[in-house]
Amino acid sequence: MNLKQLAHMLALSQTTVSRALNGYPEVNEETRRRVMDAAKRHGYRPNPSARRLATGKTGMIGYVLPTGASVDIDPHFVEFLSGLGDYARSHELDLVLSPADADDQETTYRRIVANRQVDAVYISSPTPADRRVALVNTLGIPFIVHGRSEGLDFDYPFTDIDNEGAFHEAARLLIQLGHRRLALINGDDRETFAIHRERGVRRALAASGLELGERHVCSVAMTEENGYRATRRLLEDGDPPTAIACSSLIMALGVVRAVRDLGLSIPGDVSLIAHDDVFPWLRPENFSVPLSTTRSSIRLAGARIAERLAARISGLEEGARGEVWPVDLVVRGSVAGAPA
Amino acid sequence: MNLKQLAHMLALSQTTVSRALNGYPEVNEETRRRVMDAAKRHGYRPNPSARRLATGKTGMIGYVLPTGASVDIDPHFVEFLSGLGDYARSHELDLVLSPADADDQETTYRRIVANRQVDAVYISSPTPADRRVALVNTLGIPFIVHGRSEGLDFDYPFTDIDNEGAFHEAARLLIQLGHRRLALINGDDRETFAIHRERGVRRALAASGLELGERHVCSVAMTEENGYRATRRLLEDGDPPTAIACSSLIMALGVVRAVRDLGLSIPGDVSLIAHDDVFPWLRPENFSVPLSTTRSSIRLAGARIAERLAARISGLEEGARGEVWPVDLVVRGSVAGAPA
DNA sequence: CAAAAAAGCCAAAGCGCTTTGGAAGACTCT
DNA sequence: AGAGTCTTCCAAAGCGCTTTGGCTTTTTTG
Numbered sequence: 001m002n003l004k005q006l007a008h009m010l011a012l013s014q015t016t017v018s019r020a021l022n023g024y025p026e027v028n029e030e031t032r033r034r035v036m037d038a039a040k041r042h043g044y045r046p047n048p049s050a051r052r053l054a055t056g057k058t059g060m061i062g063y064v065l066p067t068g069a070s071v072d073i074d075p076h077f078v079e080f081l082s083g084l085g086d087y088a089r090s091h092e093l094d095l096v097l098s099p100a101d102a103d104d105q106e107t108t109y110r111r112i113v114a115n116r117q118v119d120a121v122y123i124s125s126p127t128p129a130d131r132r133v134a135l136v137n138t139l140g141i142p143f144i145v146h147g148r149s150e151g152l153d154f155d156y157p158f159t160d161i162d163n164e165g166a167f168h169e170a171a172r173l174l175i176q177l178g179h180r181r182l183a184l185i186n187g188d189d190r191e192t193f194a195i196h197r198e199r200g201v202r203r204a205l206a207a208s209g210l211e212l213g214e215r216h217v218c219s220v221a222m223t224e225e226n227g228y229r230a231t232r233r234l235l236e237d238g239d240p241p242t243a244i245a246c247s248s249l250i251m252a253l254g255v256v257r258a259v260r261d262l263g264l265s266i267p268g269d270v271s272l273i274a275h276d277d278v279f280p281w282l283r284p285e286n287f288s289v290p291l292s293t294t295r296s297s298i299r300l301a302g303a304r305i306a307e308r309l310a311a312r313i314s315g316l317e318e319g320a321r322g323e324v325w326p327v328d329l330v331v332r333g334s335v336a337g338a339p340a
Numbered sequence: 341m342n343l344k345q346l347a348h349m350l351a352l353s354q355t356t357v358s359r360a361l362n363g364y365p366e367v368n369e370e371t372r373r374r375v376m377d378a379a380k381r382h383g384y385r386p387n388p389s390a391r392r393l394a395t396g397k398t399g400m401i402g403y404v405l406p407t408g409a410s411v412d413i414d415p416h417f418v419e420f421l422s423g424l425g426d427y428a429r430s431h432e433l434d435l436v437l438s439p440a441d442a443d444d445q446e447t448t449y450r451r452i453v454a455n456r457q458v459d460a461v462y463i464s465s466p467t468p469a470d471r472r473v474a475l476v477n478t479l480g481i482p483f484i485v486h487g488r489s490e491g492l493d494f495d496y497p498f499t500d501i502d503n504e505g506a507f508h509e510a511a512r513l514l515i516q517l518g519h520r521r522l523a524l525i526n527g528d529d530r531e532t533f534a535i536h537r538e539r540g541v542r543r544a545l546a547a548s549g550l551e552l553g554e555r556h557v558c559s560v561a562m563t564e565e566n567g568y569r570a571t572r573r574l575l576e577d578g579d580p581p582t583a584i585a586c587s588s589l590i591m592a593l594g595v596v597r598a599v600r601d602l603g604l605s606i607p608g609d610v611s612l613i614a615h616d617d618v619f620p621w622l623r624p625e626n627f628s629v630p631l632s633t634t635r636s637s638i639r640l641a642g643a644r645i646a647e648r649l650a651a652r653i654s655g656l657e658e659g660a661r662g663e664v665w666p667v668d669l670v671v672r673g674s675v676a677g678a679p680a
Numbered sequence: 681c682a683a684a685a686a687a688g689c690c691a692a693a694g695c696g697c698t699t700t701g702g703a704a705g706a707c708t709c710t
Numbered sequence: 711a712g713a714g715t716c717t718t719c720c721a722a723a724g725c726g727c728t729t730t731g732g733c734t735t736t737t738t739t740g
């Protein structure tokens with residue numbers, strides 16, 4: 001059932017039927033009702049390919065997925081996706097993932113924009129002066145950045161959490177508890193979020209005349225194993241920290257294992273605070289010692305970004321507003337006063 | 341730069357240019373070369389929307405993503421995606437995720453097929469007599485099932501791993517080590533994979549005249565917390581098992597925590613084997629006691645399914661061949677002889 | 681060497697929608 | 711009543727590609 005048939009059946013022109021269906025004003029309300037009714041009754045759905053060709057609108061949002069044998073997609077991604085999908089569903093938006101060589105995403109961005117394959121894109125895990133953001137900005141497709149870049153010479157719309165504030169608070173708490181030697185087990189410090197977190201910790205330390213020792217900060221891919229290794233290195237060192245801030249729950253698993261392997265305890269020998277993106281399958285309160293966390297649902301962020309993308313597509317949102325969400329600090333059993 | 345312009349520039353008809361580009365035989369080889377060359381030089385890329393409208397081919401594969409506030413997308417999904425993306429990239433295939441109400445996926449399947457939004461779809465986590473498989477089969481769109489359904493009255497193409505064989509082997513090993521009371525902490529037993537795993541364990545037990553006690557099998561969502569709870573329940577029971585088979589590494593984290601909380605040890609008091617889908621961020625050899633696993637890379641499965649989908653789209657693969665991959669049993673420190 | 685076959689190309693008709701530029705009729709004013 | 715203004719609808723022109731059917735020109739064949 002296509003427009004032509006429907007129009008013929010109603011003894012109307014395609015123009016009128018199309019307009020009635022798309023809510024244009026120049027059509028009699030009763031006619032519109034008739035059309036709507038017939039469309040529903042016959043299950044008419046406009047062919048998206050045709051509509052795309054005519055309008056350029058696709059009803060899809062895009063994401064360039066970096067791939068490659070040595071590239072691991074972050075497990076955070078799936079939670080983010082849950083949120084995004086949740087919103088997208090209610091608006092009949094689909095998401096298209098365009099796999100790209102991790103070292104050459106530019107080609108793919110250019111392709112999806114040139115081909116008008118999607119109405120908008122989002123960018124995640126931005127780095128300082130992120131080239132993708134610059135590219136997408138000049139290409140002129142609506143977009144939202146999940147996270148922030150820094151050092152770009154233009155503004156852009158983003159939704160981020162207050163990573164600096166979160167880790168500042170976490171560090172401040174530890175300092176108040178008497179800790180003097182903090183360590184930070186961070187994610188890849190080429191990404192802005194990690195830079196912000198380190199900044200937060202440093203700022204809290206500086207406020208008390210303390211520093212983050214050079215060997216007390218490390219930046220690695222967020223796996224259990226890396227958490228373990230980093231912790232061993234920190235604690236077997238000459239000047240071990242009494243408190244650790246950690247950028248992910250998954251790494252925290254490794255931290256806990258390392259502490260135990262060394263015959264130490266949490267929080268007796270070392271306090272621990274980790275960032276929690278709120279995975280349904282791994283919860284900080286269920287660690288052997290319930291974990292204190294800085295908490296922010298990445299799923300909610302996904303939904304919010306879908307919402308903003310939809311708004312930009314339909315022209316409801318414009319400009320370059322960045323929004324920064326506060327992060328909860330949730331204190332549980334894994335922090336205590338510094339050992340004597 | 342569109343076809344018309346390119347044709348005009350070459351003083352050829354659109355027909356000829358189109359045919360030259362798409363490899364049709366009725367065009368002189370030298371002409372073809374000229375066209376190809378000019379196309380490349382001017383960066384001509386056919387507009388996909390137009391091509392879609394004319395041919396019905398989209399260059400995309402589809403996946404219906406169940407969403408909803410209470411629906412968690414499996415973290416396995418992201419690993420699968422890595423593999424899929426890896427292959428798709430090299431073939432300029434995009435993946436479109438269509439979010440759907442988890443309780444009504446049928447509407448979405450019908451929509452993407454009726455609208456010809458994708459060239460093929462894949463289905464994951466099938467259940468026995470899976471309605472999605474039946475639906476997609478009658479709708480007549482090319483598809484591959486990741487996993488298997490059972491009890492359908494037609495054949496269909498799938499790629500699955502030998503879940504029954506894997507858990508049969510695992511259980512057999514435990515039995516050989518003298519264990520008599522095995523327990524199975526399984527995934528949701530509405531899904532075929534879980535059913536197959538249970539079947540494998542039961543078959544191994546039966547071969548030695550043993551049984552899987554009713555209270556020694558549980559089927560839950562694969563979270564850390566559920567692994568913990570199940571283990572506590574099992575071990576605090578009157579008739580505790582001496583060995584546990586577990587359907588996921590994430591649950592195994594909970595198992596390990598529970599065993600420790602009870603003051604017991606692995607493998608001294610209880611042996612443990614878990615299934616490992618090969619996540620880069622959580623590896624069985626890095627558990628406090630290195631974990632024995634049944635191992636199968638879900639990422640490889642993703643790549644394989646992309647490959648088969650591509651083959652079906654281009655007509656290279658037909659029929660309903662199902663393939664079943666063997667699973668490795670990797671023995672590490674978490675298994676030992678049954679306690680006296 | 682003429683007839684038949686093959687090769688190489690083209691014009692034009694879709695694919696199914698949106699949108700431009702009117703046109704016909706109904707209403708409002710003076 | 712005639713001029714102007716809405717309201718409501720339509721015919722037709724795209725959007726950029728593929729593909730059908732046919733027309734030349736060249737090659738093959740008996």
